[in-house]
Amino acid sequence: MDLDLIQSLAIPGTTKIVLLSADGLGGFPHPDTGRSELETARLPHLDALARRAACGLIRHVGPGITPGSGPGHLGLFGYDPLHYQVGRGVLEALGIDFDLRAGDVAARGNFCTVDAEGRITDRRAGRIPTSRCVELVDRLRRIRLPGVLVFVEPVKEHRFVLVLRGAGLSGRLSETDPQATGTPPLPVHALSPDGEATAARVNQFVREASGLLADAAPANMILLRGFDRLPALPRFPEVFGLRAAAIAAYPMYRGLARLVGMDVLKTGATFPDEVKTLAAHRDAYDFFFLHYKDTDKAGEDGDFPGKVAALERLDADIPGIEALRPDVLVVTGDHASPAVLKGHSWHPVPVLLTGPYAAADAVDRFTERACVAGSLGTLASHHLMPLVMANALRLTKFGA
Amino acid sequence: MDLDLIQSLAIPGTTKIVLLSADGLGGFPHPDTGRSELETARLPHLDALARRAACGLIRHVGPGITPGSGPGHLGLFGYDPLHYQVGRGVLEALGIDFDLRAGDVAARGNFCTVDAEGRITDRRAGRIPTSRCVELVDRLRRIRLPGVLVFVEPVKEHRFVLVLRGAGLSGRLSETDPQATGTPPLPVHALSPDGEATAARVNQFVREASGLLADAAPANMILLRGFDRLPALPRFPEVFGLRAAAIAAYPMYRGLARLVGMDVLKTGATFPDEVKTLAAHRDAYDFFFLHYKDTDKAGEDGDFPGKVAALERLDADIPGIEALRPDVLVVTGDHASPAVLKGHSWHPVPVLLTGPYAAADAVDRFTERACVAGSLGTLASHHLMPLVMANALRLTKFGA
Numbered sequence: 001m002d003l004d005l006i007q008s009l010a011i012p013g014t015t016k017i018v019l020l021s022a023d024g025l026g027g028f029p030h031p032d033t034g035r036s037e038l039e040t041a042r043l044p045h046l047d048a049l050a051r052r053a054a055c056g057l058i059r060h061v062g063p064g065i066t067p068g069s070g071p072g073h074l075g076l077f078g079y080d081p082l083h084y085q086v087g088r089g090v091l092e093a094l095g096i097d098f099d100l101r102a103g104d105v106a107a108r109g110n111f112c113t114v115d116a117e118g119r120i121t122d123r124r125a126g127r128i129p130t131s132r133c134v135e136l137v138d139r140l141r142r143i144r145l146p147g148v149l150v151f152v153e154p155v156k157e158h159r160f161v162l163v164l165r166g167a168g169l170s171g172r173l174s175e176t177d178p179q180a181t182g183t184p185p186l187p188v189h190a191l192s193p194d195g196e197a198t199a200a201r202v203n204q205f206v207r208e209a210s211g212l213l214a215d216a217a218p219a220n221m222i223l224l225r226g227f228d229r230l231p232a233l234p235r236f237p238e239v240f241g242l243r244a245a246a247i248a249a250y251p252m253y254r255g256l257a258r259l260v261g262m263d264v265l266k267t268g269a270t271f272p273d274e275v276k277t278l279a280a281h282r283d284a285y286d287f288f289f290l291h292y293k294d295t296d297k298a299g300e301d302g303d304f305p306g307k308v309a310a311l312e313r314l315d316a317d318i319p320g321i322e323a324l325r326p327d328v329l330v331v332t333g334d335h336a337s338p339a340v341l342k343g344h345s346w347h348p349v350p351v352l353l354t355g356p357y358a359a360a361d362a363v364d365r366f367t368e369r370a371c372v373a374g375s376l377g378t379l380a381s382h383h384l385m386p387l388v389m390a391n392a393l394r395l396t397k398f399g400a
Numbered sequence: 401m402d403l404d405l406i407q408s409l410a411i412p413g414t415t416k417i418v419l420l421s422a423d424g425l426g427g428f429p430h431p432d433t434g435r436s437e438l439e440t441a442r443l444p445h446l447d448a449l450a451r452r453a454a455c456g457l458i459r460h461v462g463p464g465i466t467p468g469s470g471p472g473h474l475g476l477f478g479y480d481p482l483h484y485q486v487g488r489g490v491l492e493a494l495g496i497d498f499d500l501r502a503g504d505v506a507a508r509g510n511f512c513t514v515d516a517e518g519r520i521t522d523r524r525a526g527r528i529p530t531s532r533c534v535e536l537v538d539r540l541r542r543i544r545l546p547g548v549l550v551f552v553e554p555v556k557e558h559r560f561v562l563v564l565r566g567a568g569l570s571g572r573l574s575e576t577d578p579q580a581t582g583t584p585p586l587p588v589h590a591l592s593p594d595g596e597a598t599a600a601r602v603n604q605f606v607r608e609a610s611g612l613l614a615d616a617a618p619a620n621m622i623l624l625r626g627f628d629r630l631p632a633l634p635r636f637p638e639v640f641g642l643r644a645a646a647i648a649a650y651p652m653y654r655g656l657a658r659l660v661g662m663d664v665l666k667t668g669a670t671f672p673d674e675v676k677t678l679a680a681h682r683d684a685y686d687f688f689f690l691h692y693k694d695t696d697k698a699g700e701d702g703d704f705p706g707k708v709a710a711l712e713r714l715d716a717d718i719p720g721i722e723a724l725r726p727d728v729l730v731v732t733g734d735h736a737s738p739a740v741l742k743g744h745s746w747h748p749v750p751v752l753l754t755g756p757y758a759a760a761d762a763v764d765r766f767t768e769r770a771c772v773a774g775s776l777g778t779l780a781s782h783h784l785m786p787l788v789m790a791n792a793l794r795l796t797k798f799g800a
Binding site for chain 1: 405408442459481709734757759760761762773774775779784785786787788789791795796797798799
């Protein structure tokens with residue numbers, strides 16, 4: 001079932017859809033209690049939603065595959081994450097709200113330290129302060145390459161992003177970071193024949209950077225990795241026929257939404273701010289992607305009680321979303337982040353879908369185990385959007 | 401999700417994995433009791449495993465499709481059985497522990513009886529004793545073909561295996577067995593243009609065999625069918641990054657494991673022997689494929705109480721496997737063999753997966769019906785290995 005088919009079936013409507021992605025929502029039982037974060041938290045509003053929702057589990061990429069945030073969200077937006085792949089350089093650029101364009105090539109950069117012979121002595125340049133990173137990035141911005149626009153953007157400490165913009169660039173490039181000290185940075189080479197010209201540009205950039213940074217020890221050299229070209233993705237508003245808005249306090253998620261053509265709404269730093277933004281724009285859009293970050297942060301930190309608390313804070317904001325009376329409200333996540341694993345995991349993620357035509361099933365709690373018995377079953381992430389569209393009465397019949 | 405992707409995500413580890421395939425595990429309710437073999441047997445250890453495992457059902461090929469032993473096991477090894485097909489001639493050769501090489505063409509042979517006009521009067525040559533088969537196979541070994549090595553191996557009674565080894569052979573050949581008496585054997589013809597040369601060799605083999613067997617009535621002719629070329633399969637140890645060993649008392653299962661590049665360990669004739677072999681080699685491998693045959697034998701014989709007893713014997717050996725403390729222990733089967741059907745069937749097969757990151761679900765018995773409610777859901781067989789790898793913490797994240 002591809003996006004062309006969905007686009008051919010999409011019909012106009014007046015219904016409102018809210019897709020709430022609680023980042024890293026799924027968890028895993030704590031060894032002491034045998035209960036997961038969702039099973040431990042008091043979630044009166046989410047449980048009440050689950051009771052009148054169709055529930056199930058979302059599998060984002062495939063059984064056993066742990067999704068990154070990119071594939072996790074592309075799946076929720078309806079894009080098969082195995083078909084539409086987005087690499088690390090692109091995500092890093094999205095993560096700083098850089099306005100990437102189709103065809104741009106992005107890479108992750110590190111300032112590093114090299115000795116008099118050019119051998120790396122510190123791959124992170126002693127983690128220079130971000131203020132120093134900003135100064136040195138300014139130097140690198142002097143570099144000009146033939147036929148290519150160059151963007152250099154500071155990130156945090158020793159990290160920066162390099163973006164090249166021009167016709168016919170390739171992201172199929174090897175990395176300069178040897179992932180070891182005592183050896184010089186590697187030259188970039190093309191991983192496919194169409195990458196030769198881009199590789200030559202990048203090697204010129206590295207040479208000039210080396211000269212500009214000669215007196216800047218410990219940050220007297222750079223390493224580049226994760227080269228990637230921004231893929232041209234089908235545009236979400238056209239595929240689904242929805243005026244679509246993204247509300248996310250964190251830049252990477254805004255970037256992912258912009259990548260598929262959603263409008264990115266200005267919002268505050270907290271989830272209650274996001275809900276206010278949703279209320280303010282309710283009439284102007286058909287579809288809202290709402291992102292909640294705290295669940296993932298606590299999961300990645302291995303902070304079980306912190307994740308429980310983050311879930312309870314989210315639960316407290318559910319009535320504010322319900323008060324806006326979306327026709328279809330979906331709550332799920334982009335991947336699991338169990339505190340016991342201190343990171344993303346492969347476990348399927350609970351999903352609930354409410355709407356006038358989503359029949360309640362027997363699920364009465366919004367937990368990993370309860371949702372196993374839900375009427376949605378275990379659903380590939382990119383199959384969720386067609387189901388959402390159907391529930392919003394925005395898909396017509398297939399075939400006569 | 402293909403094997404290239406899995407290979408790109410596989411990471412090294414120190415975890416140990418045991419995949420126990422109880423052949424023909426799944427069954428069907430007995431008409432008198434309404435309970436299946438698994439529901440009838442007393443399985444305290446398997447039920448205890450199920451209580452702390454993630455459970456589900458395995459579908460090996462597709463809904464309604466009854467798997468042979470080849471596709472059944474290839475699926476469990478992570479190979480989509482619809483994509484990686486292994487034919488009957490190859491399986492017959494594997495079944496006698498013949499060391500097939502990539503590119504070999506194998507066929508199943510029968511000695512048969514023909515009359516003075518060359519018409520078949522008995523397609524099985526009166527089921528001559530195996531000792532006679534061995535003598536006649538010795539005669540056939542005299543045949544030499546241009547540019548091709550010829551192997552002829554006795555099987556049982558009137559059956560033998562023919563293997564051709566050489567460059568550019570094709571397995572796309574028609575059969576010589578007309579599946580009827582009163583008519584002569586058919587000449588072989590190529591089913592695709594690249595098979596012409598191989599067909600000519602096989603026809604030469606049949607002509608010479610006819611001469612060599614002229615005085616050997618009732619086994620005075622041969623029939624060949626199930627021509628197949630050994631496919632070059634991606635190697636399991638490289639795909640999954642696992643030092644992999646197979647422990648199987650029956651040759652066909654050793655052969656299937658060898659086909660994908662597992663080491664085949666010498667073992668005894670019984671399942672307790674296999675468990676001893678596992679214990680002896682525990683440290684040398686990361687992954688063990690352990691095969692239990694008795695369940696299938698009883699099922700194929702239509703012996704319901706025999707299958708119940710085979711399950712109870714297997715259950716008694718579970719503690720010996722658990723004592724070796726594999727990080728991930730999976731119990732499932734390659735297909736169902738319900739006693740009431742006296743053969744393989746299409747019914748999904750129970751699976752349980754234990755490990756520190758496989759949360760227990762509500763399933764408290766290892767039966768067909770209980771596993772329906774398991775958190776693994778109904779899983780395509782070739783999706784099991786990625787899940788096993790994830791649970792062994794041997795797969796990294798997909799995408800950033």
